[in-house]
Amino acid sequence: MSLTASLDASAVTVVPGEETTLPLQILNSGRTVEEYHFEVVGACAAYTAVEPAVLSLYPGDSGSVSVMMRPPRDSTVLAGETTFGVRVTPAGDRGETVVPEGRVTVLPFTETTAELVPRSSNGSRGGRHQFAVDNRGNVPVTVRLGARPGTEQARVVFAASELRIEPGHAEFAKLRVRPAKRMWRGTPVTHAFQVFAAPEPPEGEEPPPPVLVDGSYQQDPILPRWLPRALITAALLVLALVGLWYALLRPAVKSAAREAVTPEAVRSAAAADRSKAPEEGGQGGADPGGSASAGTGPGGGSGGATPSPGPSASGATGGSGSGGGTGGGAPTSAQARVQDAVGGGANTGTALTVPAGQTFQLTDIVVQNPQGDAGTVTVTAGEDTRVLSLGLENFRDSDYHFVTPILVPAGGKVTMTIDCRRIGKPVGAPAPSRCATSMFLGGTMRPDATD
Missing domain, CATH: 2.60.120.1330 (Jelly Rolls)
Incomplete structure (x- = not known):
């Protein structure tokens, strides 16, 4: 065989969002000038490239190319170890193709986002919300849920105290804002609050800061504003009916009784x-x-x-x-x-x-x-x-x-x-x-x- 290819290291560790280079050595032991083509195979092929993509060597010469690994920082590349290979194909004799293999380890990272749906609520007895937490990291994450009421006039209660979220997925937690006191009449009062999602870090890493989201709840009075007007209107209607009875209907009934x-x-x-x-x-x-x-x-x-x-x-x-x-x-x-x-x-x-x-x-x-x-x-x-x-x-x-x-x-x-x-x-x-x-x-x- 006139082609020899080998990786400088059989194992490599990559960080999502960063670039890692692994040299690949090529030796032409044949008698003619040869042109070599490179192709990465395996799970890391989507974010790995060989530079230069084509290498020409004279007989007896050797050269090297760089295997460039650029894993994205998102949930599409899961953390963990996987194997890969670089297929080296001579242009003159494809039957002498070689595939040197190695192992790549993708390091884990944690990234979460959160959203409060709806951001504002209103009601006389309480407001209802959903807290959506999205895992954009490459490992499953468990988040702890909590709230920071802006005032002592309202409290926030979660249906669940924590969520476990797979990479690339979102989970919803129901919560309710309850006023401390009921308000029968008056002007609506707005209560501001904060909810947070605190993810647990991977082993050996420092915990990331919690994700904070602001929200508000408007406490409405139990008795609606239109109720006094409706009562006054009903009273006036009753008085009008009584007046109609004494003015028109009652004399007619008495007249009929006298005639009888x-x-x-x-x-x-x-x-x-x-x-x-x-x-x-x-x-x-x-x-x-x-x-x-x-x-x-x-x-x-x-x-x-x-x-x-x-x-x-x-x-x-x-x-x-x-x-x-x-x-x-x-x-x-x-x-x-x-x-x-x-x-x-x-x-x-x-x-x-x-x-x-x-x-x-x-x-x-x-x-x-x-x-x-x-x-x-x-x-x-x-x-x-x-x-x-x-x-x-x-x-x-x-x-x-x-x-x-x-x-x-x-x-x-x-x-x-x-x-x-x-x-x-x-x-x-x-x-x-x-x-x-x-x-x-x-x-x-x-x-x-x-x-």
Whole structure:
């Protein structure tokens, strides 16, 4: 063989990011001039080159080339030992190719970077972040995680205290910032803090400085700013609905209720009460315990009482006669409307006068104050029986039903007296000049018993 190639050293140590040179000796023991080509094989071929790449030697001459190793300082070249070779190929006789071999050891290095995602957070109860740590060295690394709160008003808590990261990889650690005190209302407060990743160094090396990252957390109040405005708006809406009810809906409901109180409704109610009450008395006698509806009678008085149409006294007497002296009676109703001016004294109106030979059994009274006047109203039956005494300002419509009828003898009157103190103001109507109160009564007109 006319070619001899050998490395000056069979083992070499390289530092990532630096250049290392290893000489290669070539001897041409042939008889002709030869040109030699060089090629590095093995794991280090990506960062190794031979200079010069081509060498020509005369017969019997020797020469050397330099094997230049330039491993990059990144995670693509892992730390550790590997073999390599340099293929030397003669241009004239490729069959005489030789490959001298050696060992290369790449030294370890540590390099880490970190990032806080997101850099700022906000919330009323705490902020959430992720701490991303990237291993850019050529050996696995274990990093210790920690925090340095900027103030005592917040603390930082990691989900894990350390991370192990392979070369060229990144790992994420969750962390949460918690305020020391809750804030119910007020201006948001910003809390600054620092988190760090401290890598453990390779054996025999000094520890590298920790990687520091700044962050911030904005503590928001628990009660949002718009809550007071929302409460005020809700209160105003409730007040508006209440005002709408009293201004429009309530008068309409009361008006419908007043219109529903008719003489026919009172007579129907009286008939229902009479059907439930037990009958008393015998043939030819009056029934003092019976319930009655209303009847008419002559009404009059200075107050302008107006009797309603209904059976007259003579009609009631005639009904008794046709019954042959039994205890039957005629339903009778009447009404009166009394007006009175302020300061003019009381005014009285008569709703019913009982005819001779008859007894009126009063069972139902409906009193109405449609204008909302203020004053007093008194209802009397007979000479000295005061049935009702009411304050006008306490009601608009009021009805009364008596299980035991109030007896009004022949010649007796049912009257209503009002004393006006303040004239009311009805909704949607012209202002009146006088107080006005009406009464509707019902009962039974029975003939007096005869021997």
